[in-house]
Each structure stands twice: as C-alpha cells, then as structure tokens.
Amino acid sequence: ETGVTQSPTHLIKTRGQQVTLRCSSQSGHNTVSWYQQALGQGPQFIFQYYREEENGRGNFPPRFSGLQFPNYSSELNVNALELDDSALYLCASSLEGDTEAFFGQGTRLTVV
Amino acid sequence: GEDVEQSLFLSVREGDSSVINCTYTDSSSTYLYWYKQEPGAGLQLLTYIFSNMDMKQDQRLTVLLNKKDKHLSLRIADTQTGDSAIYFCAERAGGSYIPTFGRGTSLIVHP
Numbered sequence: 001e002t003g004v005t006q007s008p009t010h011l012i013k014t015r016g017q018q019v020t021l022r023c024s025s026q027s028g029h030n031t032v033s034w035y036q037q038a039l040g041q042g043p044q045f046i047f048q049y050y051r052e053e054e055n056g057r058g059n060f061p062p063r064f065s066g067l068q069f070p071n072y073s074s075e076l077n078v079n080a081l082e083l084d085d086s087a088l089y090l091c092a093s094s095l096e097g098d099t100e101a102f103f104g105q106g107t108r109l110t111v112v
Numbered sequence: 113g114e115d116v117e118q119s120l121f122l123s124v125r126e127g128d129s130s131v132i133n134c135t136y137t138d139s140s141s142t143y144l145y146w147y148k149q150e151p152g153a154g155l156q157l158l159t160y161i162f163s164n165m166d167m168k169q170d171q172r173l174t175v176l177l178n179k180k181d182k183h184l185s186l187r188i189a190d191t192q193t194g195d196s197a198i199y200f201c202a203e204r205a206g207g208s209y210i211p212t213f214g215r216g217t218s219l220i221v222h223p
Binding site for chain 1: 116147152153154155156157160200202209210211212213214215216
C-alpha cells in the first residue's frame with residue numbers, strides 16, 4: 001500500500017454535470033500529479049501541483065482544473081462532463097526532485 | 113513528439129521467464145520506468161533505470177536499456193501467476209515532470 005488514497009472509488013455522473021475527485025498524498029510528499037487512464041490505454045498526464053501551485057499541464061482543456069491544499073492533499077475538478085471523460089483518474093504523490101511517484105488506487109468515473 | 117510503444121499481450125507458462133519490450137522515441141529521455149497495474153488498482157512502480165545505465169537487476173526483475181535503439185525491456189524470471197497484470201513502460205526527460213506512458217502489455221501467466 002502506497003499511502004495515497006483517492007475518493008470516491010467509483011462515481012457515475014450525467015453528461016454536462018460537474019465532478020470533484022479527491023486525493024490524499026503520502027505523508028511528507030509535496031507534489032501531486034493527476035492522470036486520466038481511458039480503458040485500454042496508458043495514463044495521460046493532466047497536471048501537477050507543487051506547494052499549492054500548478055506546476056505543469058498536459059493536453060487537457062480548461063474545464064479540467066485542480067487545487068492543492070496546505071496539507072498537500074488535492075482535488076481534480078471537471079466541468080461540463082462529456083462521455084469521453086469516462087476513465088480511471090489516478091493521483092500520484094512524490095517529493096519534489098524524486099524519481100519515484102506513488103499512485104493511489106484511482107477513481108473510476110463513468111459519464112452517462 | 114514523444115511516443116512509447118509496447119506490444120499489447122504476452123502469455124507465458126508459470127516458471128518460465130517473461131520479457132516485455134518497449135520502444136520510445138524521445139532521445140532526451142533520462143528516466144525510464146516500469147509500472148505494474150493489477151485489476152482495479154493504481155500503478156505500482158516496479159523499477160526504473162537512468163539513461164546512463166544499460167542494465168539494472170532487482171531480485172527477479174532485470175531491466176535492459178539499449179539507448180542507441182531506444183529499446184527497453186523488462187525480464188521477469190520464474191514468472192508466477194501473481195505476476196499476471198498490465199505492465200507499463202514510461203519515459204521522462206530530465207528536467208521534465210511529465211512522464212509518457214505506453215499503452216501497457218497485458219501479461220497472462222498460465223499453469
């Protein structure tokens with residue numbers, strides 16, 4: 001077990017709705033990254049937060065946004081949900097400069 | 113752009129060795145990773161190798177890197193049924209925080 005926890009584990013939303021996913025990082029880790037993993041694909045980088053600031057972003061539209069809190073936990077928000085947003089959303093925490101990131105078990109989002 | 117390619121499936125008999133292959137295109141890749149994903153779970157880092165190395169061994173796992181051909185392989189010795197999972201190759205350039213993952217190789221171990 002990595003110490004990275006995500007909630008909820010499963011979620012069903014309707015197209016057009018908004019969703020918030022949560023991630024609690026491993027103790028002492030100040031960097032959180034979010035990934036989208038569509039069925040049969042590898043994880044795609046969404047963005048990374050370091051000390052409450054966005055530190056890099058992949059090729060995702062602005063309706064994907066995030067927050068990192070002073071305790072380094074994080075949220076991923078997705079507005080105006082589309083059917084293609086259905087995926088496993090993974091959070092990974094790391095210590096800045098470290099090569100190793102620890103992943104949570106993911107949140108399975110289904111948009112209907 | 114960056115691209116990481118893996119074969120999608122590998123089937124081996126229990127006790128045999130498994131070799132999972134990966135190719136990448138980014139010549140500035142500095143870190144190369146192998147992750148394991150079991151059904152319904154997140155990714156578990158198995159091992160990683162720096163681009164200035166050509167081999168790394170960790171118990172049953174051996175990673176080989178051919179930087180000239182941009183080819184990475186993961187060998188699992190004495191493969192067990194518990195090794196059945198999807199294995200992802202990923203690369204990251206030095207100074208970048210964005211890893212690029214392959215689509216994953218589904219390893220099936222049968223008795």
